[in-house]
Amino acid sequence: MKKMLKVFLMLPIICLSGCWSSIELNELAIVTAMGIDKTEDGYLVSVQVLNSSELAGDARSGRTEVVTFRKSGVTIAEAIRSLSTDVPRRLYVAHLREIVFGEEMARAGIAKPLDVLSRQKELRSDFYMTVAKGSTAYDTLNVQTALEKIPANKVFDSLENSERRWAPTRTVTLDELVSSIVSKGRQAMLTGIYVYGDPESGSKVTNAQNISPKSGLRLDYLGVFKKDKLVGWLxxxxxxxxxxxxxxxxxxxxxxxxxxxxxxxxxxxxxxxxxxxxxxxxxxxxxxxxxxxxxxxxxxxxxxxxxxxxxxxxxxxxxxxxxxxxxxxxxxxxxxxxxxxxxxxxxxxxxxxxxxxxxxxxxxxxxxxxxxxxxxxxxxxxxxxxxxxxxxxxx
The missing domain is CATH 3.30.300.210 (Nutrient germinant receptor protein C, domain 3)
Structure with missing residues (x-):
């Protein structure tokens, strides 16, 4: 009888322990891409967030499938936290597909951003790293793409397809990039990405609706690093x-x-x-x-x-x-x-x-x-x- 009583008393504790820290899906802002740029006094962090209401079901309101937010901070962690003033939900990065470094950021050195990213528990290792050639990371995250509703998926798939069928590009994960930077016998490389056409028109929903988009994202060739700094392009x-x-x-x-x-x-x-x-x-x-x-x-x-x-x-x-x-x-x-x-x-x-x-x-x-x-x-x-x-x- 005493054993039965103990089990009965423990049941509420067991049930509570399984769900006390749970977060509902409608409380999350799913991040598909992140951009990191260098500013005079710190960093500019951009995130591309899914607009789930436009992706679910058949009904469409005409709004975009993704929304890009950006915030500056003295540190990257501060900039990410301050995004909460614009984003009404908690940023969730487990489904991240792409991280873009602005070229100025890459030339200044990406060791600090990589340190921040490596510390994130939610991050998986199946996303790719790129450099915005001749522009900022924010510009590349602010372009609507045809064929793929989610621009980050377009870049992710293009990297894999180009590496498999063309060869001058390379898919590089976070782990591979960090390993190359800390190695004394190998330097790092990253594929470049740039915005072709008019960047301003690329941010409009109508850009993806045109049979010949006025703007879009295109992969370039390999960027060469020495330690954590971009030194040039091939x-x-x-x-x-x-x-x-x-x-x-x-x-x-x-x-x-x-x-x-x-x-x-x-x-x-x-x-x-x-x-x-x-x-x-x-x-x-x-x-x-x-x-x-x-x-x-x-x-x-x-x-x-x-x-x-x-x-x-x-x-x-x-x-x-x-x-x-x-x-x-x-x-x-x-x-x-x-x-x-x-x-x-x-x-x-x-x-x-x-x-x-x-x-x-x-x-x-x-x-x-x-x-x-x-x-x-x-x-x-x-x-x-x-x-x-x-x-x-x-x-």
Whole structure:
């Protein structure tokens, strides 16, 4: 009987402990994107919040699906807290898809913002980090996008799709970014994003309703960091070269010159192996790339039925990839002295003793590093026709 009484008395406590700290969904403001900009005396934090009433059900009032709020503060935490004066609900960041740093913020250093973000218990690790190229983070969060109702989802999906099918861009998570910044053998990189067209018209609901939007968000190429500071931008070819070296090319297009025209090879697979060693006290890196592709477009009148022509194309295919890789290495060594490839980590793995001597001056060692590039590339598929009908038309 006493045991039954104890259980009966404990039931209210058990029930209360399960729900005393619960928060109803209608009390939350779900944040999909966050922007961090540098100001003269602190930071400007922008958040893109879902307008749930416009996303639920079929009825529409004509209001936007997302709303952007911004506040300044001496610290980031203060700016986030002060957003409560505009947002009537508690900010909930567990569904965050994107964080954007303004370019000025990125060049000043992102260590403090990363420290704040890393301390947040609600944050998951499946969102991506980007830099607003030539503009502020707020500008990028203030644009309505077509196809996707939620702009943050548009950027998130574009990053994944571009990395998978194009190669000059990169998805980078919070954990990956922090790991690169604290590593002594690898520097960080982030994809750039910018607003094309008229930023003012991009904030209007009608922008997403046009068949040809006057403004929108577009991914750029890779931004190069030294420690936590952005030092510059790579062009398309150098960004692709970085992706080849770091084994992040899943699919892309390679243009090969042919009789004054172009042949496009669609790369279907690519594998990179990097080997580091130290000889006579000097570090050395060997890069071996193996790529395969299929013909996507033939503008010239080459006879693809001849094996020697295919072999010639294979050599040009390999040369294009090698040129991009060597070009990116030259840019990073001579212009930025920033090892975003992780060559230092490879030397550390293969010769830890030598790395202890090299790591203190790795920027200079990297700038003079001997890198040997070997590329093997083959066209495995000619498409559904072996000879272009353009030849018959020209005859």
């Amino acid at each position: 062009n398309r070819n150098d960004s692709k070269g970085v992706s080849y070296i770091t084994d992040h090319v899943k699919s892309t297009a390679v243009n090969i010159p042919c009789e004054g025209e172009q042949i496009t090879v669609n790369t279907t697979s690519s594998k990179t192996k990097i080997k580091g060693e130290v000889k006579n006290g000097n570090p050395k890196i060997d890069i071996n790339v193996t790529s395969e592709g299929s013909l996507g477009e033939v503008e010239c009148t080459i006879d693809l039925t001849k094996p020697e022509k295919i072999e010639e194309l294979n050599k040009r295919y390999a040369k294009d990839i090698k040129d991009k890789i060597e070009g990116s290495i030259k840019t990073l060594q001579e212009k930025y002295q920033s090892d975003i490839f992780g060559f230092g980590e490879e030397i550390h793995r293969t010769d830890p003793k030598a790395w202890k001597r090299l790591e203190g001056n790795w920027d200079q060692e990297f700038a003079n590093l001997d890198v040997i590039v070997t590329v093997t590339a083959k066209i495995r598929n000619l498409g559904t026709i072996s000879e272009s009908f353009q030849k018959e038309i020209e005859e």
